[in-house]
Amino acid sequence: LELELDLRHAVERGEFEAYFQPIVALADRRLAGFEALARWRHPSKGLISPVEFIPVAEETGLIVPLGRWMLQEACRQARAWQQRFAGRPPLSVSVNLSARQLAHPELLDDIAAALAASGLPPTLLKLEITESAMMGNEGRAIEVLGRLREMGIRLLLDDFGTGYSSLSYLHRLPIDTLKVDRSFVTNLHANPTDRHFVETIVHLAHQLGLDIVCEGVEQAVQAEILAAMGVEFSQGFLYSRPVAAHEAEMLIITGL
Ligand code: G
Ligand code: G
Ligand code: NA
Ligand code: MN
Numbered sequence: 719l720e721l722e723l724d725l726r727h728a729v730e731r732g733e734f735e736a737y738f739q740p741i742v743a744l745a746d747r748r749l750a751g752f753e754a755l756a757r758w759r760h761p762s763k764g765l766i767s768p769v770e771f772i773p774v775a776e777e778t779g780l781i782v783p784l785g786r787w788m789l790q791e792a793c794r795q796a797r798a799w800q801q802r803f804a805g806r807p808p809l810s811v812s813v814n815l816s817a818r819q820l821a822h823p824e825l826l827d828d829i830a831a832a833l834a835a836s837g838l839p840p841t842l843l844k845l846e847i848t849e850s851a852m853m854g855n856e857g858r859a860i861e862v863l864g865r866l867r868e869m870g871i872r873l874l875l876d877d878f879g880t881g882y883s884s885l886s887y888l889h890r891l892p893i894d895t896l897k898v899d900r901s902f903v904t905n906l907h908a909n910p911t912d913r914h915f916v917e918t919i920v921h922l923a924h925q926l927g928l929d930i931v932c933e934g935v936e937q938a939v940q941a942e943i944l945a946a947m948g949v950e951f952s953q954g955f956l957y958s959r960p961v962a963a964h965e966a967e968m969l970i971i972t973g974l
Pocket of ligand 4: 897
């Protein structure tokens with residue numbers, strides 16, 4: 719409850735920060751973009767993990783103003799990098815959307831406003847949605863996702879393979895990319911079953927014209943196996959943990 723009360727004021731007080739984790743093109747180890755991840759710098763408790771405050775924010779509906787702020791901040795930062803590193807291939811930014819945001823009537827306006835205010839091209843914005851975020855409200859979710867895609871925004875299905883995955887989602891959702899959950903990647907190099915599982919997902923995704931991002935890549939051997947399978951993108955502690963914007967900028971400059 720205390721957390722909830724504090725959370726109510728945290729957006730207005732500017733206590734949130736966007737951290738950034740690199741997403742890497744496996745073919746040439748090029749930095750392709752970042753996932754933006756929320757951090758809460760609480761005045762007395764220090765840095766609080768989203769694992770603690772995102773569920774509270776979702777229950778209370780505070781995820782709507784927090785998510786709006788994350789979208790604005792991620793777009794602003796990605797645009798600043800686009801201008802600062804104009805000679806380099808453009809970097810995308812991925813933002814997580816929760817169920818409450820997806821169901822919110824102002825989501826499309828909020829996103830259009832964040833793009834307009836920042837000047838970020840819509841093609842550089844990616845939105846990460848989980849299957850559970852669409853449950854119970856599927857028709858509406860599919861409509862909203864379709865609109866986002868018409869705006870030029872790319873859509874990722876997050877945590878694929880966990881929760882309520884169903885092949886019928888893949889069939890109906892207007893998405894561009896599958897993000898394979900890290901639980902399939904952790905033992906990829908040691909466990910043939912996990913490897914076959916990922917291989918099958920890759921095959922399916924490519925048949926459907928989707929790209930793949932594998933999360934939770936911590937070891938070079940995992941990246942090698944994924945690259946050999948034809949997985950396009952990789953994300954994990956092998957390259958970097960989620961870091962503050964100024965550290966992300968160092969990664970852009972120095973490479974991975
Ligand atoms: O950054 P970290 O791995 O600790 O994030 C933990 C969880 O919090 C992840 O599941 C991540 O998707 C979620 N999360 C982080 N930032 C955001 C955000 O801005 N919006 C939403 N909806 N979830 C987030
Ligand atoms: O739920 P979501 O897919 O948005 O997950 C993002 C979370 O995953 C972040 O909290 C981030 O800290 C965590 N994460 C990112 N890379 C790795 C990794 O290589 N290993 C582990 N264990 N967690 C990771
Ligand atoms: Na995500
Ligand atoms: Mn995920």
